[in-house]
Amino acid sequence: MKYVDEAVVEKRMKARIRNNSILKFIFLLSTLFGLVVLAVLLIRVFSQGIAWLDWDFITGRLSTDPDRAGILGAILGTSWLMLVVIPVTLFIGVGTAIYLELYAKPGRFQNFIATNISNLAGVPSIVYGLLGLTIFVRALEFGNVVLAGGLTLSLLVLPIVIVAAQEAIRAVPQFLSEASYGMGATKWQTVKKIILPAALPGILTGSILALSRAIGETAPLTVIGIPALLIPFPGSFFDTFTALPMQIYYWTLDASLVSEYAYLAAATIIVLLVLLFLLNSVAIFIRNKFQQRY
Amino acid sequence: MSQKIKVKLNDQAIKSSDQQEDKRAVFETNQLNLWYTDTHALKDINLSIKEKEVTAVIGPSGCGKSTYIKTLNRMVELVPGVRTTGEIKYKNRNILDRNFRVEDLRTQVGMVFQKPNPFPKSIYENIAYGPKIHGIKNKKILDEIVEKSLRGAYIWDEVKDRLNENAYGLSGGQQQRLCIARCLAVEPGVILMDEPTSALDPKSTLRIEELVQELREDYSIVIVTHNMQQAARISDRTAFFLNGEVVEFDETDKIFTNPKDSRTEDYISGRFG
Numbered sequence: 001m002k003y004v005d006e007a008v009v010e011k012r013m014k015a016r017i018r019n020n021s022i023l024k025f026i027f028l029l030s031t032l033f034g035l036v037v038l039a040v041l042l043i044r045v046f047s048q049g050i051a052w053l054d055w056d057f058i059t060g061r062l063s064t065d066p067d068r069a070g071i072l073g074a075i076l077g078t079s080w081l082m083l084v085v086i087p088v089t090l091f092i093g094v095g096t097a098i099y100l101e102l103y104a105k106p107g108r109f110q111n112f113i114a115t116n117i118s119n120l121a122g123v124p125s126i127v128y129g130l131l132g133l134t135i136f137v138r139a140l141e142f143g144n145v146v147l148a149g150g151l152t153l154s155l156l157v158l159p160i161v162i163v164a165a166q167e168a169i170r171a172v173p174q175f176l177s178e179a180s181y182g183m184g185a186t187k188w189q190t191v192k193k194i195i196l197p198a199a200l201p202g203i204l205t206g207s208i209l210a211l212s213r214a215i216g217e218t219a220p221l222t223v224i225g226i227p228a229l230l231i232p233f234p235g236s237f238f239d240t241f242t243a244l245p246m247q248i249y250y251w252t253l254d255a256s257l258v259s260e261y262a263y264l265a266a267a268t269i270i271v272l273l274v275l276l277f278l279l280n281s282v283a284i285f286i287r288n289k290f291q292q293r294y
Numbered sequence: 295m296s297q298k299i300k301v302k303l304n305d306q307a308i309k310s311s312d313q314q315e316d317k318r319a320v321f322e323t324n325q326l327n328l329w330y331t332d333t334h335a336l337k338d339i340n341l342s343i344k345e346k347e348v349t350a351v352i353g354p355s356g357c358g359k360s361t362y363i364k365t366l367n368r369m370v371e372l373v374p375g376v377r378t379t380g381e382i383k384y385k386n387r388n389i390l391d392r393n394f395r396v397e398d399l400r401t402q403v404g405m406v407f408q409k410p411n412p413f414p415k416s417i418y419e420n421i422a423y424g425p426k427i428h429g430i431k432n433k434k435i436l437d438e439i440v441e442k443s444l445r446g447a448y449i450w451d452e453v454k455d456r457l458n459e460n461a462y463g464l465s466g467g468q469q470q471r472l473c474i475a476r477c478l479a480v481e482p483g484v485i486l487m488d489e490p491t492s493a494l495d496p497k498s499t500l501r502i503e504e505l506v507q508e509l510r511e512d513y514s515i516v517i518v519t520h521n522m523q524q525a526a527r528i529s530d531r532t533a534f535f536l537n538g539e540v541v542e543f544d545e546t547d548k549i550f551t552n553p554k555d556s557r558t559e560d561y562i563s564g565r566f567g
Binding site: 105106173175176178179180181182183184185186189193194197198292 | 367369372374396397398399400401404405407409411412413414423424427428473476477480
């Protein structure tokens with residue numbers, strides 16, 4: 001006796017093929033949803049902002065007069081923030097990942113830390129703002145300066161960098177480190193010469209994506225207290241500053257008072273998007289350049 | 295003059311009286327037991343591995359042969375939850391002693407792995423890696439080591455014109471000989487080989503076997519193999535492992551022509567495994 005009845009198979013075939021087509025369509029719609037939203041966003045931002053975006057806007061100082069307002073201060077502020085965030089997150093993030101993946105003995109303690117790092121990655125950014133306000137601005141008395149903002153943003157993205165670096169390190173094949181240990185190399189020599197070079201593309205890609213997030217964060221900076229109108233440019237880690245997302249936030253907030261502010265905000269968004277795009281390109285470039293084959 | 299002759303005669307006398315005893319042991323394994331967490335993987339192992347010989351370790355899968363040779367350079371410690379008792383003496387020092395630095399041990403006891411595992415670097419850098427980690431920086435000396443090691447592994451002629459190319463451009467067999475050359479570059483006394491030909495085609499396998507024959511002049515070699523013909527072809531002594539125990543350990547000829555244990559006979563005649 002045959003278990004597979006050809007008549008039944010034939011009868012059901014039509015429905016099976018139809019289901020397949022329907023689901024394919026649903027998945028296509030899901031993909032298009034994201035694309036359409038992104039397109040609408042870009043079209044709106046560009047149609048509002050592109051007319052206001054010129055060299056004077058990029059290199060100008062902040063002003064209440066929309067025609068004279070520029071965002072060089074915010075660009076510099078964001079750059080200064082990155083000067084804090086990049087070294088702090090790379091050093092602490094990669095260091096933590098190396099310790100957890102390569103030095104720490106597997107056990108409850110390591111599990112506990114790893115789980116909590118993942119949890120921290122999900123903590124809302126405004127909570128980090130409060131933490132930064134309590135520790136850096138008040139307890140350590142930095143005030144609302146670049147260093148306080150940068151460290152707060154570092155705390156925010158550290159969990160992401162750690163997890164990305166951990167995954168990159170874990171993806172390095174064991175046979176490479178075994179070959180190194182097998183010749184009498186110490187753990188650190190193996191980490192430095194074999195594991196880190198192989199993990200570098202992954203670590204850098206993850207880190208740059210995390211930095212992109214830090215660049216766009218507004219909430220923690222609002223909590224720290226960034227002045228709405230700041231004329232002098234920041235010149236050191238201990239100067240007050242403003243940043244691109246803050247500028248967008250304040251201009252949008254005041255758009256009911258001066259309608260042109262909405263266009264200025266849109267133009268600033270374009271600058272921020274271009275910056276993010278550049279950072280992501282760097283990530284892709286690095287990944288391709290340092291990709292090793294084995 | 296007469297004394298010299300006397301010594302020589304004496305030497306010969308010893309050699310002819312018992313050729314095997316003349317060779318010094320590099321590894322003396324005494325009552326070695328090893329557990330992976332709860333699994334008792336090696337049971338009361340007693341083996342003596344002689345200098346400048348090829349010792350083959352054979353046995354069915356999961357019998358502990360790889361575990362055993364990985365204990366000889368303590369690579370087995372990379373597996374979490376490993377415990378050992380007993381001792382392995384290398385040049386009269388117990389390598390399982392906590393105070394024995396694994397870095398020292400692995401400098402003197404090199405390893406070739408089952409799957410060729412060159413570094414994703416140039417051929418030159420692969421060979422220079424070992425000397426570099428041991429502090430040799432002089433470019434001229436490194437050049438010499440690279441050439442000597444590649445010649446030692448009989449791959450120099452194939453790669454001398456492309457030393458700066460990535461090692462992964464080589465064929466599998468070439469990669470494995472490169473890994474042997476990389477091992478030689480640290481100038482170890484012992485080379486452990488964990489099924490070095492199991493991922494290779496027959497022709498590459500033959501080349502590695504020939505290479506092992508050449509290397510036995512200068513190195514003590516322990517080779518794990520699944521291939522009994524290989525063990526018979528290239529080794530001086532053979533240890534037969536079964537379920538974590540050494541069933542029989544003797545000269546290869548005796549093991550393959552006249553095994554004492556019926557289980558050895560069953561295995562080498564292909565009745566199981």
